[in-house]
Amino acid sequence: MSISSLVPRSGKVRAGxxxxxxxxxIALIGPLTATHAPQATSFDLRQAPSARHWMxxxxxxxxxxxxxxxxxxxxxLVGLVAGVVSQVFSVIIGLLGGYLRGVADDLLYILTAVxxxxxxxxxxxxxxxxxxSRGLFAIAVVIAITSWAGSARVIRAQTMxxxxxxxxxxxxxxxxxxxRIMFAEVLPNMLPLVASGxxxxxxxxxxxxxxxxxxxxxxxxxxxxxxxxxxAQSGQALLSGAWWWYVPPGLAIAIIGAGLALINFGIDxxxxxxxxxxxxxxxxxxxxxxxxxxxxxxxxxxxxxxxxAGGAGGPAAAAATTRAGAAGTSGSGAxxxxxxxxxxxxxxAADVTGDPVIEVDALSVDYPTVHGTVHAVDGVTxxxxxxxxxxxxxxxxxxKSTLTNAITRMLRPPARIAGGAVTYTDADGTRTDLLAxxxxxxxxxxxxxxxxxFQSAMNALNPVTSIGSQFDDVIRVHRPDLxxxxxxxxxxxxxxxxxxxxxxxxxxxxxxxxxxxxxxAIAIALVLEPDVIFMDEPTTALDLLVQRxxxxxxxxxxxxxxxxxxxxxxxxxxxxxxxxxxxxxxRGHLVEYGPAAEIYRYARHPYTRSxxxxxxxxxxxx
Amino acid sequence: xxxxxxxxxxxxFIAWAALTLNFLIPRLMPGDPVTLLxxxxxxxxxxxxxxxxxxxxxxxxxxxxxxxxxxxxxxxxGDLGTSISQFPVPVVDIISRALPWTLGLVGxxxxxxxxxxxxxxxxxxxxxxxxxxxxxPALTFLNAIPYFWMALILVLVLxxxxxxxxxxxxxxxILFPGWTPQFIGSxxxxxxLPAITIVLGSFAGWVLSxxxxxxxxxxxxxxxxxxxxxxxxxxxxxxxxxxxxILPSITGFALSLGAVVGGSMLxxxxxxxxxxxxxxxxxVQAQDFPLMQGLxxxxxxxxIAANLVADVAYVFLDPRTRxxx
Numbered sequence: 001m002s003i004s005s006l007v008p009r010s011g012k013v014r015a016g017x018x019x020x021x022x023x024x025x026i027a028l029i030g031p032l033t034a035t036h037a038p039q040a041t042s043f044d045l046r047q048a049p050s051a052r053h054w055m056x057x058x059x060x061x062x063x064x065x066x067x068x069x070x071x072x073x074x075x076x077l078v079g080l081v082a083g084v085v086s087q088v089f090s091v092i093i094g095l096l097g098g099y100l101r102g103v104a105d106d107l108l109y110i111l112t113a114v115x116x117x118x119x120x121x122x123x124x125x126x127x128x129x130x131x132x133s134r135g136l137f138a139i140a141v142v143i144a145i146t147s148w149a150g151s152a153r154v155i156r157a158q159t160m161x162x163x164x165x166x167x168x169x170x171x172x173x174x175x176x177x178x179x180r181i182m183f184a185e186v187l188p189n190m191l192p193l194v195a196s197g198x199x200x201x202x203x204x205x206x207x208x209x210x211x212x213x214x215x216x217x218x219x220x221x222x223x224x225x226x227x228x229x230x231x232a233q234s235g236q237a238l239l240s241g242a243w244w245w246y247v248p249p250g251l252a253i254a255i256i257g258a259g260l261a262l263i264n265f266g267i268d269x270x271x272x273x274x275x276x277x278x279x280x281x282x283x284x285x286x287x288x289x290x291x292x293x294x295x296x297x298x299x300x301x302x303x304x305x306x307x308x309a310g311g312a313g314g315p316a317a318a319a320a321t322t323r324a325g326a327a328g329t330s331g332s333g334a335x336x337x338x339x340x341x342x343x344x345x346x347x348x349a350a351d352v353t354g355d356p357v358i359e360v361d362a363l364s365v366d367y368p369t370v371h372g373t374v375h376a377v378d379g380v381t382x383x384x385x386x387x388x389x390x391x392x393x394x395x396x397x398x399x400k401s402t403l404t405n406a407i408t409r410m411l412r413p414p415a416r417i418a419g420g421a422v423t424y425t426d427a428d429g430t431r432t433d434l435l436a437x438x439x440x441x442x443x444x445x446x447x448x449x450x451x452x453x454f455q456s457a458m459n460a461l462n463p464v465t466s467i468g469s470q471f472d473d474v475i476r477v478h479r480p481d482l483x484x485x486x487x488x489x490x491x492x493x494x495x496x497x498x499x500x501x502x503x504x505x506x507x508x509x510x511x512x513x514x515x516x517x518x519x520x521a522i523a524i525a526l527v528l529e530p531d532v533i534f535m536d537e538p539t540t541a542l543d544l545l546v547q548r549x550x551x552x553x554x555x556x557x558x559x560x561x562x563x564x565x566x567x568x569x570x571x572x573x574x575x576x577x578x579x580x581x582x583x584x585x586x587r588g589h590l591v592e593y594g595p596a597a598e599i600y601r602y603a604r605h606p607y608t609r610s611x612x613x614x615x616x617x618x619x620x621x622x
Numbered sequence: 623x624x625x626x627x628x629x630x631x632x633x634x635f636i637a638w639a640a641l642t643l644n645f646l647i648p649r650l651m652p653g654d655p656v657t658l659l660x661x662x663x664x665x666x667x668x669x670x671x672x673x674x675x676x677x678x679x680x681x682x683x684x685x686x687x688x689x690x691x692x693x694x695x696x697x698x699x700g701d702l703g704t705s706i707s708q709f710p711v712p713v714v715d716i717i718s719r720a721l722p723w724t725l726g727l728v729g730x731x732x733x734x735x736x737x738x739x740x741x742x743x744x745x746x747x748x749x750x751x752x753x754x755x756x757x758x759p760a761l762t763f764l765n766a767i768p769y770f771w772m773a774l775i776l777v778l779v780l781x782x783x784x785x786x787x788x789x790x791x792x793x794x795x796i797l798f799p800g801w802t803p804q805f806i807g808s809x810x811x812x813x814x815l816p817a818i819t820i821v822l823g824s825f826a827g828w829v830l831s832x833x834x835x836x837x838x839x840x841x842x843x844x845x846x847x848x849x850x851x852x853x854x855x856x857x858x859x860x861x862x863x864x865x866x867x868i869l870p871s872i873t874g875f876a877l878s879l880g881a882v883v884g885g886s887m888l889x890x891x892x893x894x895x896x897x898x899x900x901x902x903x904x905x906v907q908a909q910d911f912p913l914m915q916g917l918x919x920x921x922x923x924x925x926i927a928a929n930l931v932a933d934v935a936y937v938f939l940d941p942r943t944r945x946x947x
Binding site: 012015110113114116117118119120121122123124125126127129130131203207208210211214215216217229233238239246249250253254255256257258260261262265268272274275408410413439442443444445446447448451452454455459460461462463464465466473474477478508510521524 | 632633635636639640643647648651751758759762763765766767768769770771772774775777778782834837838840841842843844846847848849850851852853854855857861862865866869879880881883884885887888891892902903906907909911914915917918921922925926929939940941942
């Protein structure tokens with residue numbers, strides 16, 4: 001490992017580390033360089049900084065520089081001790097509660113809640129009020145006692161989510177002791193959390209010590225930044241304008257606090273990639289509000305072989321694992337894409353009668369990554385006709401989601417469209433260049449003409465508003481002339497069409513089953529009777545029986561309304577059954593495209609054939 | 623309302639724990655208050671008076687459980703003992719005099735700071751990837767400044783040098799307290815600078831946490847769907863993203879409120895503001911243990927009540943907690 005790989009890439013973390021390092025050096029070396037004893041008085045009363053006293057003197061002629069550097073040592077030490085003690089408490093209580101569950105957890109949870117809610121500073125003041133001698137160590141421990149609870153709660157939650165994971169199950173099955181599992185398996189997987197909690201308690205420790213000392217409740221015989229401020233305040237430093245006396249300690253506390261917090265930012269960003277700022281985010285796509293790290297971006301960039309392990313399981317990482325899990329169940333391992341040889345794409349003429357509604361012409365999408373540019377979609381040309389069901393097949397990372405996101409203008413940075421055109425033609429024959437639309441034009445065409453149904457119904461509905469209001473907002477925006485009663489009628493009617501009791505219009509997403517949620521999502525997509533609906537694996541997250549019901553419903557509704565569907569999935573068997581045409585993608589290219597029946601009978605591209613063979617081996621086509 | 627019932631139960635327990643902690647601290651801490659007081663007086667108090675002082679503290683040689691029952695009985699009658707430093711004024715009277723000041727100052731400042739911070743956090747999340755990201759380190763710095771130091775600097779600049787604000791007290795001394803416009807005006811004027819200090823000291827924390835939560839929520843499918851629906855950005859941001867992102871802020875209220883209350887107490891001390899924090903400070907300095915404990919109890923109960931309010935608000939904001947209602 002080279003030195004440069006140890007230097008963090010984030011500017012914030014670098015700045016934070018430099019700040020902390022500087023203060024640690026001041027604390028270590030500073031006192032050795034002081035020419036006066038920190039508490040020695042002299043006749044140079046309240047003097048401004050000079051060659052003799054680098055940072056001036058106090059009211060009693062003490063050297064401020066000597067006090068400041070000694071104070072750095074004391075304050076950092078108190079912060080460090082408080083941080084360590086508090087984090088030891090948090091880890092033990094959080095781990096025990098989160099792992100053991102049951103009564104032990106209930107008790108520890110209540111204990112944590114007590115310390116979390118009872119305000120720390122008053123408790124600290126009362127506790128120190130009773131301390132017979134206020135040594136530094138005693139104060140640090142008292143600070144730790146009042147500050148461990150927040151971090152313990154976070155660690156408990158993380159332990160709970162980790163203890164269901166495979167590696168913990170494996171360790172349990174392997175007969176490892178509980179203690180070993182907790183401290184050797186679970187704990188190392190949440191080091192970022194522990195580190196972040198530690199830094200927070202160090203900041204808390206430094207601030208609390210300063211506050212206590214400032215109130216005259218600290219150890220006033222020891223020089224710390226807090227006690228400097230205490231004496232500055234009681235010595236009328238402010239009114240006499242002795243800024244050199246009270247500015248440095250306060251500023252130092254703020255700067256080191258900021259430094260520690262900056263390092264914490266870096267840890268948060270490591271654990272949750274969506275929070276990153278800076279270079280990677282600069283290529284913001286126009287018209288995109290939600291520019292979080294897109295799981296599809298991660299899996300396209302990784303070439304579909306493996307998903308990056310997303311730190312301590314932030315939501316992005318969790319989303320990525322869900323997708324990987326879903327892909328894993330398809331039975332076609334990612335290895336397939338690598339073993340099958342490349343060949344020329346096979347494109348056949350469509351045999352669909354409708355007029356074209358969406359034409360994709362040589363569309364390319366790039367992801368800039370640290371290892372160079374990945375062409376997630378490379379020169380894809382497709383035509384979707386009115387009323388057609390186009391099945392888009394391919395493994396995870398083949399670029400199919402990137403393709404549909406590019407067409408619907410839902411791409412997230414850093415993905416960008418590198419070339420090509422997407423044209424939408426409405427019923428009157430008016431053609432619109434989708435890629436050139438401004439925000440306003442885009443909003444106008446969205447949902448009225450092009451609607452979307454996402455893979456995971458669990459996450460596609462807003463968890464905190466009712467089903468009714470999620471129908472209502474879209475109708476209100478696109479059909480402003482409809483009154484509230486008519487809007488509700490419309491919503492109820494569409495719920496009925498997908499087989500959901502219209503009385504459930506006031507229900508919240510969590511009150512519906514997975515299948516019902518997906519049907520609600522479909523009903524919302526239908527409500528403005530669009531020309532095209534993009535369905536991104538709409539049935540993958542559902543169990544088989546429900547999957548069948550939803551699928552039948554989609555096909556039936558298509559007959560009824562006559563919209564076209566772009567149906568994305570890795571499940572070729574399913575596509576063969578419902579699609580008019582099929583497009584097979586691999587590594588960003590279209591490898592085979594044509595009528596579904598022909599592809600089933602005479603698949604010509606070796607990749608498509610291998611996909612079909614693997615289906616037959618699994619008995620899916622029997 | 624199973625969720626709410628459980629929360630109320632939990633807070634009732636926490637309140638009981640605070641009562642008990644308050645009972646145990648003086649009895650279990652190594653320093654015995656009477657001895658501390660005698661030492662502190664350096665001979666000014668006749669050691670012979672030790673028994674009388676102990677009695678005034680409500681400290682007796684009875685076994686702990688008996689003392690505990692007595693303590694609870696006294697509390698039930700609203701009796702928090704008698705102040706030492708302002709003998710023989712009951713602790714309850716001193717606290718009820720100080721409490722309105724703090725509730726007014728810290729209450730209003732906390733609400734303002736929460737609204738300001740949360741709003742700004744959403745805005746920064748929306749505009750991320752632009753210049754706004756550079757505001758974050760500055761906010762981090764602001765968040766790390768100790769309240770009392772910020773108060774010192776503000777007093778120095780705004781009231782000592784510029785003379786814009788009074789630098790101490792809750793109202794003009796020459797005014798007679800009453801519901802006159804003049805007196806109320808004076809109260810507001812005196813509260814302004816401490817309030818600014820508390821808001822400045824605490825809003826950055828809300829901004830940072832709200833920004834991070836909103837950024838995380840913006841990556842959720844339901845936000846993408848809202849965008850695909852062609853809803854105006856403002857609607858997507860407020861009804862879909864911020865509406866969900868604010869939930870953790872409310873559950874994290876306890877954590878932040880504790881810090882704000884602590885910081886506000888120090889702020890009161892700097893401004894000689896006649897509230898609970900300043901009274902606690904004076905009580906500690908005068909080694910007025912009954913007053914100290916009474917204040918600790920009241921502050922804890924107030925914070926517990928504030929948390930309960932936050933949890934009730936949470937029930938209204940998150941339908942998932944209303945399950946099984």
